[in-house]
Amino acid sequence: MLDRIKLGLNYLLPKKWLTELAGWGASKRAGWLTKAVIDSFVWFYKVDMSEAQKADTATYRTFNDFFVRPLRDDVRPIDTDPNLLVLPADGAISQLGHIDGDNIFQAKGHHYTLEALLAGNYQMADQFRDGEFVTTYLAPRDYHRVHMPCNGILREMIYVPGDLFSVNPLTAQNVPNLFARNERVICYFDTEFGPMAQILVGATIVGSIETAWSGTVTPPRTGVIKRWTWPGADEDGSVVLLKGQEMGRFKLGS
Known part of the structure; x- marks a missing residue:
């Protein structure tokens, strides 16, 4: 019953308004109120502050x-090891495996397509057919920065407008096309392993996405897809990121 209520709220609540308010x-x-909110969050979600560069919650100016x-x-x-990829985010792997042609496994009974995930970019989707994928879930207590699994040369970034459903095991199991319907930022790289896309998917409350090369990805309020491109590694203005280097982060807001 509780799960049904949570799912119902995902459809009924004004998610974008709540996300903007949270941001x-x-x-x-x-001051003291910020510290009190942070301390409550640390206690409720059991955040391990011993791993943080600044373990004292009083040192954070904002949430x-x-x-x-x-x-x-x-x-x-x-x-x-140059032959190994590292996990780009400090969360739990919710799904991983082979892309069956165009279909990516979301949860039991749910799949979504490459074309839908990549906002109808068929040329990009063709490069990942029958490839491999990993879906990583970041819980509230987790570290919310994203890193490079290998060396990469940024070639394209795509902002895709969409909904802001919660992204957690419950919604993954019950909301069709969850990752292809939420607001997201697609980052396309050339790597020594071939083409790679890292897709940062927004969620309720946590809908603000930043990248290392452009800061906050400000969405056009018209709700249209927006694309940016970059040159190759040997050209002026190229963006080259190394394995383990930060490439993005999630913040509260939108």
């Missing part, structure tokens, strides 16, 4: 500063 509050410097807190350099060592 407004999370960006405010409110968003805390939410995107960097980790100590020694807590997540990067495997230097």
Whole structure:
């Protein structure tokens, strides 16, 4: 019954308005109140602050500063083997495996297509047919920065407008096409392993997406898809990121 109520609220609540409100509050410097909210969050979600560069919650000026807190350099060592990929996010792998032609497995009874996920970009989708995928779930307590699984040259970024359903095991199992209907930012790279797309999917409350090369990806209010492109590695203006380097992060707001 509780799960049905949670799912119903996902459809009924004004998700974008709530997300904008959360972002407004999370960006405010409110002194003791900010610290009290952070301390309550740490206690409720059992956040391990010993892994953070700044373990003292009083050092964070805003809630968003805390939410995107960097980790100590020694807590997540990067495997230097050039033949291995590293997990780009510090969360739980919810799904991984082979892309069956055009179909990606979401949860039991649910699939979505490459074309839908990539906002109808058929040329890009063709490069990933019968490829491999990993879906990583970041819980509220997790580190909310995203890193490179290997060296990569950024070639294209696509902002895709959409909904802001919660992204968790419950919604993945019950909301059709969840990752292809939520607001997201597609980052396309050339790598030594071939083409790679890292897709940052927004969610209720946590809908603000930043990248290392452009900061906050500000969506056009007209609700249209927006694309940016970059040159190759040897050209002026290229963006080259190394394995383990931060490429993006999630914040409260939209």
